[in-house]
Amino acid sequence: MRSILLISTLLITSLVFSQRGTITGTLEEEGGPLPGATIMVKGTLNGTQTDFDGNYSIECNVGDILVIDYIGFVTREIVVTAAMFGGDGIAYSAPKVEVKPIQNSAYANALKKQKTGNLFPNIASTPYTYTKETGYRSFSRIQNINTKKNVVYLTYFKPDIYIDGSLNNKLAIKNIQSGNLPNNQNTLFQTVFRNNHDARFSIVSEKFQSTINASLSTGRNLYNSNSTTEKAVSGLFGYESKIPLTIRVNASSHIDNLANINGFQNLLIQNQFIEPTNALDTTASLLNTTRSKKTQNHFDSSLTASYSIIDEIDLESQSSITIDTAREQYEAQAGTLGFENAYTSTKEITTHQFQSNLSANTDFYISDWIGVDTSTNGKYIFNRLDYNFIERNGDIPLRIPNDLTKQVFELKNNATIDYDNFLFLTLSNVSYTSSIQESDWWIPQAMLSFVPTAAFYDIRSNFFNYANLSVRYGETVKDSPLLYRNYSHNALAITPENVTQFSNRIDLFFNPDLQLEQGKSFEVAASFKFIRHRLLLDIAYTEEENEKGVFPILEGGTFNLKNSANTSFHGLDIELTSDHIKSYDDNFNWSTSVSLSRKRIKVSKLLIDQPRIPVSGFSTINTNLIEGASPGVIVGTAFARGEDNTILTDENGNALVADQPQIIGDPIPDYNIGLSNTFSYKRFELGFTLDYQKGGDIWNGTQKAIEGFAGIDESFIEDGTYLNLKSITASYEFIDKNSNRTHDPFITSLKLSVYTxxxxxxxxxxxxxxxxxxxxxxxxxxxNFFNTPITSQTGIQIIAKI
Structure with a gap:
């Protein structure tokens, strides 16, 4: 079953309230990034799409549910937590939560009048209703809170217009730690500065809302004085009438004057270490005679409209257009990087995507105990790829153009039956058809969820507060992209000794022989909350079967995309989180989270008549697909061994080499552990994050190259265990937002952070x-073949909010 595998980065860019912020990240899957995926805040019109490289940015509140949707993939729902905002958000899960920092004294007085202890309960377990319109109704405008039966009524200050904004300035120093390199020579790299400036300004009212975000990031790369620049501007405009409309516009640009085209950065590192006596001259020559520049531009815009026919039936439509352009320019002088003649190449890739969605949602009760939610969503997507590659090696020019289009229609029907707020059954089916691949009209999914603490109130106590048990089964399909973006195969035609001749001109495109990738998955999950909802335990076990996986196959010196392998997956994820453990006087606050992930993947069947399929690496040592083994097992020269697995030697005691390449390593780690902690005392806060991996084999090709490429590959297999101190952050809030002010200052928050x-x-x-x-x-x-080393970064961040 195909699923969105990774949201790789959660960064804080700007916070308007402590419960609200912007989450940015990248959506990826096995073949690379997912452009055009949709991320929506559930129950609202707030949404975005991933760009050309799978990047996204969305503003949301703690407690919101992010719905991630992509054609042929399992729809994922992720609850926004305070940890995603670096610990600055306030979780809504506790039965009694002090909502702070408070924007003004009037809101503080409103809270004092509130007698109900469960003001902001967990949405999944509370009987209270809540508004889905989280737009302009900010916490600072609340005048009074009144609870009647199961409804919370909020009274707001006048006038209805409200203005807020934030400024976020960051100055960072980046460098390479010598401990992250194979020896102590660190002369290639330099310490550089990077500046980030973000601004956000919003004008909102009961009928109209608008938000404009702008950011500028500049800096130097670690190899020479060339600069990198990132610019982004986005806007959100909404108007509430009988048919509420929301318009979103987003544009960004990124320029990298020393991109890793043709593995150029890796070649710089290689030149630094293989010939240390003259490496500086060689490296300087490469930097001065080689051009490696990448420019990326992104634009997207969407129009969303919603309309309620009656209270139980809602219609929503969304149309969007996305344009991404990537331009790569590469130039090498004659006699450098393995090119006998002067070499130049220019690659331009432009993707256009138009998407239109129409959905109908119903919500009604068929009895006092049974409620039903249904939704029908029709999605049409048009994709176009304009590709142009121009290469000149000496006087011989080469031009490769390509123009591909694809149209997709997807229909998803979903029904959820709710029995007395403790038993939920969700049934859905997806129908999929493509203009260039076959159709699949029956892609069922089902999930059963049981909340025992809602069914049996007696089992709840001050220690044990909440439990949710769920079982999910689903089938999916994945269509093949017009351009295969995973370039790991490009070096399979050369040996490590000839790596300077590496070129990424081997782009692969969709071919009509490709079938849809198909998958099935089964998941059992449990969620528990203890000690007044402050301790959370989440456990999930997943099994997946993926069929007809697409990989590049080398045949007759040419790579072709083919449905190559079936794989199976078993995974266990455990996360223990504690939120806002406080001291008696509430001055001290502690939040912590620890996660354990263990995954096992096997190739269940090869669909190509070969004993193994190399997918990455070199011609003599590579990662492979082999039946019964983990995907990506390392195959290379190995020691000859006897029946008892002892290494055989010659009469001089030298180890013998096996006649044929063997499996010498498995890169899949035993498990991964993540740990994060946030401590706060009054207005001071300290947090750190650790990342640990146990096991996983690595071929240390860097060391083999330094030793002159001599030796057996098996002797260069290393243990991949590591512990990384990912981040340390210390911050101080200069404005006491809990003080009894008679008026609101222009700057409501001023925060200084030092991080590394x-x-x-x-x-x-x-x-x-x-x-x-x-x-x-x-x-x-x-x-590991002169891979880009870990970059350390230390900086100062100032966040001001109005």
Missing amino acids: HNIATWSAFKGATPYSTFFDGASSQGF
């Missing part, structure tokens, strides 16, 4: 780079 990222890494071998892969490929885990 990747400041220390402990690994089983020197030069390990846990977050880098071979030539930045998506399928090259377990390969």
